[in-house]
Amino acid sequence: MLLSTKGDYGVRALIDLAKHAGEGPVQRSDIARRRQLPESYLDHLLAQLRRDGFVRSTRGPGGGHELTRPAEEITLLSVLECLEGSLAPMVCVADANRGGESLCGQSWVWAEIYDDMRARLAAVTIAELVEHERQHERAIAANYSI
Amino acid sequence: MLLSTKGDYGVRALIDLAKHAGEGPVQRSDIARRRQLPESYLDHLLAQLRRDGFVRSTRGPGGGHELTRPAEEITLLSVLECLEGSLAPMVCVADANRGGESLCGQSWVWAEIYDDMRARLAAVTIAELVEHERQHERAIAANYSI
DNA sequence: TACAATGCTGAGTAGTTTAGTCGTGAATCG
DNA sequence: CGATTCACGACTAAACTACTCAGCATTGTA
Numbered sequence: 001m002l003l004s005t006k007g008d009y010g011v012r013a014l015i016d017l018a019k020h021a022g023e024g025p026v027q028r029s030d031i032a033r034r035r036q037l038p039e040s041y042l043d044h045l046l047a048q049l050r051r052d053g054f055v056r057s058t059r060g061p062g063g064g065h066e067l068t069r070p071a072e073e074i075t076l077l078s079v080l081e082c083l084e085g086s087l088a089p090m091v092c093v094a095d096a097n098r099g100g101e102s103l104c105g106q107s108w109v110w111a112e113i114y115d116d117m118r119a120r121l122a123a124v125t126i127a128e129l130v131e132h133e134r135q136h137e138r139a140i141a142a143n144y145s146i
Numbered sequence: 147m148l149l150s151t152k153g154d155y156g157v158r159a160l161i162d163l164a165k166h167a168g169e170g171p172v173q174r175s176d177i178a179r180r181r182q183l184p185e186s187y188l189d190h191l192l193a194q195l196r197r198d199g200f201v202r203s204t205r206g207p208g209g210g211h212e213l214t215r216p217a218e219e220i221t222l223l224s225v226l227e228c229l230e231g232s233l234a235p236m237v238c239v240a241d242a243n244r245g246g247e248s249l250c251g252q253s254w255v256w257a258e259i260y261d262d263m264r265a266r267l268a269a270v271t272i273a274e275l276v277e278h279e280r281q282h283e284r285a286i287a288a289n290y291s292i
Numbered sequence: 293t294a295c296a297a298t299g300c301t302g303a304g305t306a307g308t309t310t311a312g313t314c315g316t317g318a319a320t321c322g
Numbered sequence: 323c324g325a326t327t328c329a330c331g332a333c334t335a336a337a338c339t340a341c342t343c344a345g346c347a348t349t350g351t352a
Binding site: 001002003008011012015076084086087088089090091104105106108109110112113116117120121124129132133136 | 147148149154157158161222230232233234235236237250251252254255256258259262263266267270275278279282
């Protein structure tokens with residue numbers, strides 16, 4: 001039932017891009033270094049995010065990656081579904097298979113859980129994750145200063 | 147994010163045992179046939195369920211498997227955690243790792259989802275799944291009789 | 293006591309997925 | 323042109339999934 005590292009790393013990368021929004025293109029290597037991610041793997045994740053329109057990239061010196069939209073408009077759900085595919089816990093529970101067909105055994109329970117989960121993930125934006133991280137940093141800093 | 151077949155099959159097997167509770171031991175081969183599960187695989191799942199005290203078994207002719215407790219007392223959560231291990235969507239979100247340590251990035255969202263999910267699964271019993279299946283069977287039968 | 297029916301256990305395995313690396317090529321800036 | 327950056331596809335080691343199978347242990351019946 002674990003989320004793969006794709007979703008985890010990809011969201012971390014977008015948080016990084018959101019934090020540096022408006023400062024021009026951010027390079028892969030900087031994201032990888034700051035977030036402690038393997039750069040050549042991050043490569044593939046950024047490619048997927050670009051294909052799905054979350055980021056745009058420019059090549060050449062001074063090139064890099066940027067968000068295409070404000071972080072407030074990017075939901076956690078959309079990013080995870082981009083990188084992980086469907087988050088459905090059982091195949092018969094995925095959106096496509098919900099056309100009146102019987103949800104057998106325990107699957108009706110999982111269908112409810114899945115719907116709640118998606119609603120929850122759709123209600124959180126990258127901007128909120130950035131804000132959460134900033135608060136966390138302030139808490140750490142306050143601890144040190146005591 | 148998919149549940150494995152272990153949890154799925156195991157719950158199906160327990161539903162079968164619950165339906166035949168009070169009729170003496172139920173044989174592996176009967177469960178496998180009725181629920182369309184590979185018998186030699188079901189073998190391992192029943193072994194795990196026995197180790198964790200969900201079923202007891204008797205060998206020899208006339209032997210088989212039985213629930214150790216009423217189906218009303220067996221929650222879906224306990225069965226799934228027996229067969230799947232932790233259902234946590236991220237390692238840092240698992241129960242063991244929740245001692246005040248920082249839930250970084252998106253993990254605080256998943257921690258909330260995880261808690262809700264476990265509460266939901268803990269509120270459903272095998273008895274309810276049996277009842278749900280019976281209702282479904284009645285609906286099918288009614289359709290045929292029209 | 294023999295034997296047949298049943299469960300128990302661990303080894304093995306083919307296929308898939310995960311989490312990457314690496315090399316080459318393409319675009320761009322100076 | 324040459325340095326810098328992204329783009330893309332091939333490749334891979336390790337782990338996991340979903341099994342099968344052989345052989346042993348236990349028990350009821352004749």
